Amino acid sequence: MNSNQLFKIRKGEPFQDAVPANLKNNIIAARLNGKLYDLLDTSPEDGNVEFIKISSPEGEKILLHSAAHLLANAIVELYPDALPNTSNEGEDTFYYDFNMQPISIEDFPAIEQKMQDLVHKNIKIEKKILPKLNLLEEFSGNKYKQDKINENVEDGSESSMYIQGSYKEFCRGPHVPSTGFVKAFKLLSISSTNYEGDVNKERMIRIYGTAFPDGKQLREFLQRREEAIKRDHRKIGQEMDLFTFDNERAPGMPFYAPNGAIIRNELINYMKEINTKSGWEEVWTAHAFKDIIWKQSGHYYKYKDDMFLFTLPNGDSYGLKPMNCPGHIAIFQRNIYSYRDMPIKYSEAGTVYRYEKSGEMGGLTRPRGFTIDDGHGFVREDQIYDETVSLLKIIPSIFKTIMGIDEITYDLSVMDKEHSENYLMSYKCSSCGEKFMLRAASQEYKCPNCGSADLAADFTMWDDATENLRKALDGLNLKYTEYPGEAAFYGPKIDVHIKDALGRQWQLSTIQIDFFMPGNFDLYYIDSSDKKVRPVIIHRAIYGSYERFIAILLEHFNGKLPLWLTPIQAYVIPVSENYIEYAKNIHQKLIENGIRSKIDISDGTISKKIKLIRSMRPAYIIVAGEKEYNNKSVSVRNRSDKTREYGMEDFISTVLKEIKDKDIDQAF
């Protein structure tokens, strides 16, 4: 069925009756004039109805939602004291929050069994429209549902309740017509949360699960999950001997072992190349600053609790840098610039330190010390567009080169104009004419010159900047989603996401426009009429952080990195003692050609050495014995366990080309 195929329906006719017989098992909801209906609803008017397949994206959401209710139904039957709160659906998963006794995954089989029973009974899921008062009465034993009703239903109006056997749910719907539609489901994990996300409110048990139209899709999903666990960068990192953590002496601080440092350095060098080509000059800044700079930048007041701060015996107070911008600003401030000098663009692999709360850390994806491929462009307002375009051209090409992916999505975060007080804005004083910037929500709302509160907001700066970002995205034909209200208080931004080999989305790059910091540091350039003008800062990172990016690469490639990033590019094994000399010879030649080679001349069989080195993911394993000695050749085994004999020189040039081209796939 074409999802757009429409079927005639008459007013008063149940949608169910309009479903063609051959589709009955596949259809779970209906859409008429853009509104979703349950199949058991009757049509409010004559029209053309579209049916929602269970396997469509919308159908899958409805299925997850119904599975969540199924879980709640099972929970209240098994745990009569449990109070269901609310459910939510993500991509492929749902959760449901309950106020209930703590349970563990040990209890899952029993809960799943109960859910399965309810599925087998194929209980009808019926809707009842009730006035608010009656709804409140129906849910008199559950204050969470009552809160929901009070929030969502206006006094004197009505809303829907769903009845699934003995289970009732306040819900907008739609749902699958009966529990039998939830065929393939599984409970996944359990965690806790607080009511309404508020740490001061009571704790809820959150149960996660998933559901699919059929068992095959469920199995595939579970396999992908398994695979993700197997590919955990912490596990791969240990297998490849890349990095370590010293949890006693430096929690949250990654230590790179030689193999890991190789990957990191290759990525840094590549970024340096790109920076140089695109005019982002390399700078370097130290890690400890007097706290006055953090007070000036504003970080101190907002992030003091998340900074590493310390005071020396002489009373001087310092902080480790949580951001690189003030350092780059300090460099910018060493000079006075003409409008002709602009833009000034600084970049740095800048290591920052943030005291992440204990529960917020995680491997390399969220450490306390990490290195950003940071860049700060000091630009004229009229240069925002060009710089954004230039970055938006570079970014996808980098991810294509390194990861071989084309699937990139862009978010444009803009101001919520209904709440302009949350943002740093330009104002003009209506009484004295003074122009200045102010964030109304957190500063005194008055003219700094005359004290008048009669101020006129000026959106031009924001509008222009946002329009420039929009134009840049449009001009490059990039599809993007706009998120009003998601902008930083200091300016709009573009975030870039990639999808990895396991289908997971990661936010990596960011391009942020900043009107705030230049003011805090009183930055300026001299324009053509000899006036001081405030520049705008563009903050940008492409990888994001090296630590996180390495983690993503390891999981994306399952540790089998492209050759240029691979720590052990060649691993040489002599067949026996007699060929150690020849093996050393090969190893030496590879090293001389800049290829990262290791040699294993220890006792033991080839089989065993290969077996044991596999976890390190060397790109090529080279076996050297009589045949190779006589042919002046190497026998090479690639990561797919294929072998091939190469002449020595031939192999070296093949490898060098693969490295130089940053190939994703191996040469053979």
Place this chain on the structure above:
RNA sequence: GCCAUCGUAGCUCAGCAUGGUAGAGCGGCUGAUUUGUAAUCAGCAGGUCGGGGGAUCGAAUCCCUCCGAUGGCUCCA
């Protein structure tokens, strides 16, 4: 920071419920073996069981506390 689970040798893990002062495999070292593409054989050395405290004649095992890790929540400049 909150909830849950967890912390035993370089790595993977057993032992803990029913307390009696540690055990395996891999790796390492030594010796034998000289090997042709996912583990040749034998021997040896590694741990005050995350730290501290407590009840007990006695704790890896029970209790408390601190530290750390993992999965979520919150946060992520």
